[in-house]
Amino acid sequence: MPRVPERHYQRRSMAAVVVYVAIVMLARAPAREATSLPLQMLYALLPVVPMIYVIWLLAQRIRASDELEQRTHLIGLGVATGVVAIISLIGGFLAAGKILSLQGAASFLLFIFPLLLLVYTATRAWVARRYGIDALCDDDGVPAYQKFLIGALLLAAVAVWVWLKGAGDFELGMLAGMAAVLAVAALLFGLRRWRRRNARRVEP
């Protein structure tokens, strides 16, 4: 399979995440208000579609990677699968023991996929560093600071939407906190990029 620029996958993944957030926000009310069960299920499961697309993109990306990249991807996915499996098991036992309510278990399950992606990204970056690769700053990818900035803006938009809908302080605080963390990460990666560019300019 011919190599495809990282930018190609990253732009599509980010677009899919934006679509996902939009669907989650827009399909929530119709899912509750729909009168027939099939329609209710359709609205409830609509956010899964962009996530299936993200998984398909990831598979395509791994297929088109070279052997070293595949190694880092597969170690990242292996560790992420292990972490998610253990956390799911803990959640399952807590729900079975009625320590966690069904509503709590459902919220728990919603965080499984983002957690998998987070652990996969972190592990891959850590493994890649051993080979002298900066996995967060691919040569031909979208710069890391831009990725964090988009994430921060997206979460901030959701936080505003949640605030307008009159949601609880916990939800609002969590979203605003995550947006702030991503904004700080964007700033730090932006500064690092700027310093590296300046250093390269100084070199003879």
Add this chain to the structure above:
Amino acid sequence: MNNHLRALRAQRDWSQSDLAERLDVSRQTVNAIETGKYDPSLPLAFRIARLFRQPIESIFEPGKD
């Protein structure tokens, strides 16, 4: 494993990106091989040898371990 990839590349005046394109791998993979952080698979080592028209053993040699 040690290798002479950097020297061979320099002889041809190729950048890491040029070599990566010829080998159909990423520039970072070329860098990892050159710096000895990653030992390529046998198929990739053969591709490198074929590209530089040299036997594998003249490009790669066993390291201390």
